[in-house]
Amino acid sequence: MALSSxxxxxxxxxxGGGYAWSWEIKSVNAKGLDLRFRLPPGWDAxxxxxxxxxxxxxxxxxxxxxxxxxxxxIPPGIRINEEVLAALMARLKDLAARIxxxxxxLDAVLSLKGIVEVGEIEDEDARRAAEAAIVEDFSATLSALxxxxxxxxxxxxxxxxxRLEEIGALVARAEAAPGxxxxxxxxxxxxQIALLLDARxxxxxxxxxxxxxxxxxxxxxxxxxxxxxxxxxQAQRLLEEGGPVGRRLxxxxxxxxREANTLTxxxxxxxxxxxxxxxxxxxxxxREQVQNLE
Numbered sequence: 616m617a618l619s620s621x622x623x624x625x626x627x628x629x630x631g632g633g634y635a636w637s638w639e640i641k642s643v644n645a646k647g648l649d650l651r652f653r654l655p656p657g658w659d660a661x662x663x664x665x666x667x668x669x670x671x672x673x674x675x676x677x678x679x680x681x682x683x684x685x686x687x688x689i690p691p692g693i694r695i696n697e698e699v700l701a702a703l704m705a706r707l708k709d710l711a712a713r714i715x716x717x718x719x720x721l722d723a724v725l726s727l728k729g730i731v732e733v734g735e736i737e738d739e740d741a742r743r744a745a746e747a748a749i750v751e752d753f754s755a756t757l758s759a760l761x762x763x764x765x766x767x768x769x770x771x772x773x774x775x776x777x778r779l780e781e782i783g784a785l786v787a788r789a790e791a792a793p794g795x796x797x798x799x800x801x802x803x804x805x806x807q808i809a810l811l812l813d814a815r816x817x818x819x820x821x822x823x824x825x826x827x828x829x830x831x832x833x834x835x836x837x838x839x840x841x842x843x844x845x846x847x848x849q850a851q852r853l854l855e856e857g858g859p860v861g862r863r864l865x866x867x868x869x870x871x872x873r874e875a876n877t878l879t880x881x882x883x884x885x886x887x888x889x890x891x892x893x894x895x896x897x898x899x900x901x902r903e904q905v906q907n908l909e
Contacts, residue, residue, distance in 0.1 A: 616857035619909040620767035621645065621676035627756030629748060632741035636684045636749050638756040642676040642764065644907060649677040655684050660746050665753045672757055674859035675909045676764075682749065700730055764909065771904055772854055775864075778901040779847050779854070782871065782894065786843045789836070789878065789890045836887070839878040843894075846871045861908030868902035 621644045628637035650669050652662050661682065669678055707719050850867045853860045875898055879891030 617765045618768035618772045618854070618857050618860070619761070619764040620771055620907050621764070621861070621909050622767060622907065623760050623763035625756050625759035625763055627752050627759065629752040630687070631748055632738075632745050633686055634684060634741075634745040635687050636682060636745075636752065638749075638753050639681045640678065640753075640756055640760045642673075642678045642760060645675060645677040648673055648675055651677065651679050653679070653681045655682065658682065658684060658746070658749075661749050661753070664750045668750075668754055669757060672761060673909070675861060680753070682753075684745075684749070696730055703730070768908065771907060772857075774904050775901060776851070776854055778897055778904070779850055781897045782843070782901065783847050785890055785894050785897065786840055786847070789840055789887060789894075792884070792886050792890065836878050836881050839874045839881070843871060843874045843878075846874070859909045861905060864905040864908060865902065868898060868905050871898045872902065 621642060624639075624641045626637065626639050628635070630636065648670065650666055652666065654662055665680065669680070711718055846867050850864055850871075853864055853867075872895065875891055875894035879888055879895065882888040882891055
């Protein structure tokens with residue numbers, strides 16, 4: 616399965632039944648999936664099915680979906696409010712009989728507010744058909760957004776694979792560093808233990824033993840190197856697996872950064888310290904890119 620970025624953009628449009636519409640969907644990074652719709656008044660029926668389709672297709676990202684709808688080619692219609700007209704005529708007839716007034720003229724009656732309504736007369740069947748077509752066009756636009764996100768995800772995958780190769784190479788350099796040789800480690804331990812022995816008048820035998828054990832543990836970076844190698848291997852497997860693996864890769868990046876910090880603190884050797892600092896930089900670059908993944 617391909618990797619996907621959380622950033623992308625797509626636009627789609629359609630029309631039918633006297634309506635013309637367009638969708639615009641953009642997505643940006645987020646910890647989870649956040650769907651935000653902006654619809655014209657009166658088109659709320661479109662949101663629920665569109666939201667369901669987006670939730671089924673996407674795993675992460677803040678999604679902004681905007682819909683615009685226009686009516687085209689529909690001549691204005693005239694509608695007479697029969698109920699209001701009937702009530703008004705009955706009232707006028709009763710009033711004319713009581714005061715002997717002349718019956719009202721047609722133009723006078725039709726000019727009264729609420730009797731005649733001029734505007735676009737909407738056909739309910741055409742409206743329902745337009746809503747269904749708008750939802751289908753949302754799906755098509757959503758597919759274009761997903762394709763855009765996957766194209767960027769492919770670029771990110773290549774960048775991340777390069778960063779992992781660099782991390783692996785730095786781990787190999789640390790493994791082969793002269794400061795990792797047993798004799799070099801022994802020399803550093805002997806020097807630090809000698810300092811402790813010089814201060815033995817301030818420490819009892821148990822304390823000296825504890826300090827010697829601590830020096831030995833701080834000098835050995837075997838555990839950090841093994842964990843870094845394991846994290847790199849697991850990250851490479853996730854890249855090959857694809858899909859919404861951004862969160863798991865971000866967790867691995869945090870773990871690699873922690874191991875690089877510990878390695879640098881324990882190095883006590885110029886070259887190993889430099890390798891540790893380089894590791895921290897590359898791991899941070901890796902994590903920055905991972906945070907763009909779905």
